[in-house]
Amino acid sequence: MSSEEQLLVRKIDWGTVIDHIPNWRADQVLKLIEVESLIKEPDVSVIVLKSVPSRKYGKKDVIKLYHYFIKEPDAALIKLLFPTVTINFIKDWKVQKYVPNLPEELVGKVRCPEVTCISNARREPVVRRFAVLKEKGYVRCYYCDALLEISSIPDFIAA
Amino acid sequence: MVCAPSKTVIRGEPPLPTDSVNAFYKAMPIRRRVFVLGDRETRSAFKSDLRGRDIVSAKDLSRDELELVFEVADDVLANSSAYSAVLRGRRVALLFVEPSTRTFSSFYIAARRLGGDVLPLNEPEMTSLTKGETLYDTLKMLEGYGVDCIVMRHPSRGAARFAADVVSAPVINAGSGSQEHPTQAILDVYTILKKRGEVDGISLGMLGDLRFSRTVPSLAYLVSNFDDVELHFIAPSALQVRQEVELYLNDRNVKYTKVTRQQDIPDAISRLDVLYVTRLQKERFPDPSEYERLKGSYRVDMDMLRYAKTSLGVMHPLPRVDELDAEIDRTPHAWYFDQASYGLPTRMAIFALVVGEAR
Ligand SMILES: [Zn+2]
Numbered sequence: 001m002s003s004e005e006q007l008l009v010r011k012i013d014w015g016t017v018i019d020h021i022p023n024w025r026a027d028q029v030l031k032l033i034e035v036e037s038l039i040k041e042p043d044v045s046v047i048v049l050k051s052v053p054s055r056k057y058g059k060k061d062v063i064k065l066y067h068y069f070i071k072e073p074d075a076a077l078i079k080l081l082f083p084t085v086t087i088n089f090i091k092d093w094k095v096q097k098y099v100p101n102l103p104e105e106l107v108g109k110v111r112c113p114e115v116t117c118i119s120n121a122r123r124e125p126v127v128r129r130f131a132v133l134k135e136k137g138y139v140r141c142y143y144c145d146a147l148l149e150i151s152s153i154p155d156f157i158a159a
Numbered sequence: 160m161v162c163a164p165s166k167t168v169i170r171g172e173p174p175l176p177t178d179s180v181n182a183f184y185k186a187m188p189i190r191r192r193v194f195v196l197g198d199r200e201t202r203s204a205f206k207s208d209l210r211g212r213d214i215v216s217a218k219d220l221s222r223d224e225l226e227l228v229f230e231v232a233d234d235v236l237a238n239s240s241a242y243s244a245v246l247r248g249r250r251v252a253l254l255f256v257e258p259s260t261r262t263f264s265s266f267y268i269a270a271r272r273l274g275g276d277v278l279p280l281n282e283p284e285m286t287s288l289t290k291g292e293t294l295y296d297t298l299k300m301l302e303g304y305g306v307d308c309i310v311m312r313h314p315s316r317g318a319a320r321f322a323a324d325v326v327s328a329p330v331i332n333a334g335s336g337s338q339e340h341p342t343q344a345i346l347d348v349y350t351i352l353k354k355r356g357e358v359d360g361i362s363l364g365m366l367g368d369l370r371f372s373r374t375v376p377s378l379a380y381l382v383s384n385f386d387d388v389e390l391h392f393i394a395p396s397a398l399q400v401r402q403e404v405e406l407y408l409n410d411r412n413v414k415y416t417k418v419t420r421q422q423d424i425p426d427a428i429s430r431l432d433v434l435y436v437t438r439l440q441k442e443r444f445p446d447p448s449e450y451e452r453l454k455g456s457y458r459v460d461m462d463m464l465r466y467a468k469t470s471l472g473v474m475h476p477l478p479r480v481d482e483l484d485a486e487i488d489r490t491p492h493a494w495y496f497d498q499a500s501y502g503l504p505t506r507m508a509i510f511a512l513v514v515g516e517a518r
Contacts, residue, residue, distance in 0.1 A: 117317045119321075124293050125293075136406065143316070143320045144317035144338050145338060146316070147403050147406065
């Protein structure tokens with residue numbers, strides 16, 4: 001077994017496993033957790049498994065985050081987009097299932113799709129807020145009422 | 160850094176001509192309600208929970224609150240002199256970050272007629288005063304001046320909600336980008352009430368650019384307070400009513416149809432009690448040739464009104480360009496001049512209820 005393969009199967013001493021992501025959707029989850037900033041951390045490694053066999057769903061994606069516990073708002077956002085996802089925290093090699101609270105409001109994370117919205121004005125100190133209309137499949141901007149489909153959220157993660 | 164305003168708070172008579180305003184009153188047929196200034200009902204009305212409230216969205220107003228505004232507007236029309244000191248000692252800032260003459264003047268005269276002090280911040284003085292500072296800083300500056308109310312027009316959607324969160328004084332939205340214009344909708348519904356006698360059961364058509372009109376969402380939200388309302392959105396697909404408006408109407412079980420094909424317009428017109436016309440602007444079309452092809456179908460003239468009920472009222476937030484033929488002015492269909500005249504009493508009523516002295 002090469003050292004690369006060993007890394008792939010290596011167990012996590014501590015970190016997060018995001019499992020049962022719908023097939024080929026891992027990239028969207030990576031956007032939601034803003035992986036670009038995460039990987040700047042020296043201890044953090046990210047393993048992405050795409051299109052692996054799943055007993056329940058046929059095919060699935062899995063993301064393993066070494067040495068990072070995802071934050072609740074991120075976890076909630078992932079669950080909102082992909083309700084099938086299960087999130088496990090690993091602490092001292094032991095697996096702990098994590099179920100985030102689904103928020104009624106998304107704060108700070110998501111950018112309004114309406115370019116003329118005050119929440120997109122660069123210099124104004126506006127805290128981005130969206131009401132979650134889960135049944136309808138939308139979130140709604142607190143300021144301008146614009147609707148954003150929940151499935152489109154990964155494209156509107158605030159920069 | 161904020162510099163002191165070149166204009167201080169103005170006291171005394173407004174510099175705008177008021178003769179035309181007086182003419183409104185004289186020309187207006189007023190059906191008096193059993194509603195007398197100073198009786199118990201009025202006093203309790205003035206202690207309503209509209210006091211200190213932000214008027215950011217038409218969605219925030221219940222039917223009761225709206226009817227209260229209308230009752231006070233009626234009373235303003237009937238007893239205008241009794242309102243001359245309702246805002247005495249109150250300072251109202253008019254913060255217009257987007258050029259506007261009519262809405263600005265309407266709010267200005269309304270506040271002055273109630274005896275309020277007005278801090279007018281209109282373009283271009285607005286720009287020189289704020290020198291490119293953020294809206295947040297401008298609002299904080301006004302709060303520092305101790306204003307009792309901020310009336311704001313701003314090109315950004317959501318700006319009014321943001322402002323209401325930033326300052327403790329009540330904020331009245333005088334237009335927030337393409338989002339809403341609640342006081343226009345209040346005067347629109349008041350017009351319907353005055354001209355038609357009731358709003359319940361109305362079949363209301365909205366025609367033109369429904370996607371970028373700030374008036375259309377507010378009007379749709381307000382009339383959804385009434386019973387058996389039917390809305391007809393008459394516009395090409397690209398300029399149809401926004402998704403969030405539809406979602407709101409569905410939530411409130413309001414019946415509506417979207418009329419997107421030119422050939423369906425006559426049939427839709429024939430069903431209406433009121434036709435609300437907004438301007439169709441060339442620059443809103445993704446394809447300019449589309450505009451040239453369609454503009455004729457969305458121009459309201461006597462030819463289009465052939466299909467209408469004789470009682471059809473035509474409304475328009477004014478100013479119009481050529482989407483509304485002047486020929487209609489001479490017919491009983493023309494409600495838009497009366498509509499314009501109701502801007503003042505309704506805005507006076509809003510000021511009285513939100514910032515007025517309790518009696
Ligand atoms: Zn927005």
